[in-house]
Amino acid sequence: MNKKHLEDVALTIFSNTTQKFPDSQWDRPEEWYASFSGQNMRWELIGLLFSSWALSALQNKEDIDGYRPRVLALKFFGIMESCITFCQDIKANNVLFLYLLYRTTIVSSILHGPNDPGFWPLHSETVSLARSMCLSTMSDASIQDPRILKQSERRLFTAIYILDKTAATLSGKLPLLPSDHCSTALPLDICNTILLCWRTSxxxxxxxxxxxxxxxxxxxxxxxxxxxxxxxLIAHIREQILDLALNRRARDLRDLIDFSPDE
Known part of the structure; x- marks a missing residue:
């Protein structure tokens, strides 16, 4: 593959990424997937592919093609950051880009830890985009909606919520997604096979x-x-404990004795 062909491929991917992300409720999951893959490939998806390879590399103990796993993961992480930059330049704010931000934050936390200066800007942007897309306040009317996009949004937001509480616990910082401002219900406990095979009929x-x-x-x-x-559910309980631990105001001992999680 020569340089000219690579440039043409890159321009095609840029062109696809400038198109509005297909966020309509597709009746068939395979149609939804095809709308941003193959000839419709976008930078968000390329970044997600490298995030999977980075996580896979970090699970290896032996060298991969002459590279130490961590070194290879760092190379993949750099490509993920480039894909994020491309999407930011194009202003491709959609659920696929949000997933890329979340996965990049996960890889960053594994490579550098939650106290690394690079982790919190990534996590902050992830939370900010999730809130701007109203994923933190999804309507209760859609709780039972089994369509793949809606359940994917709920799953993604729950994962971001969990990461937020875990990072806050490990770093001793306040969470960026307080439960008081999050009304989105948990995703349905649906088998992926059922989710992919479900039809509106x-x-x-x-x-x-x-x-x-x-x-x-x-x-x-x-x-x-x-x-x-x-x-x-555990993350919600953890947040309540963090609230008690990080609150510097003097507390009556009875506040701690009477504390009981909702779940």
């Missing part, structure tokens, strides 16, 4: 989705969303 029936009235799956299995929901 089926209607919204919690029983057919395999979840109870509280959103938990009823088949006794542990899915990725099962642990995500549980960690979301």
């Amino acid at each position: 089926q209607g919204v029936n919690l029983a057919s989705l395999g979840v109870n009235d509280e959103g938990w799956n009823v088949d006794g299995k542990i899915y990725s969303t099962t642990t995500l929901r549980a960690r979301g």
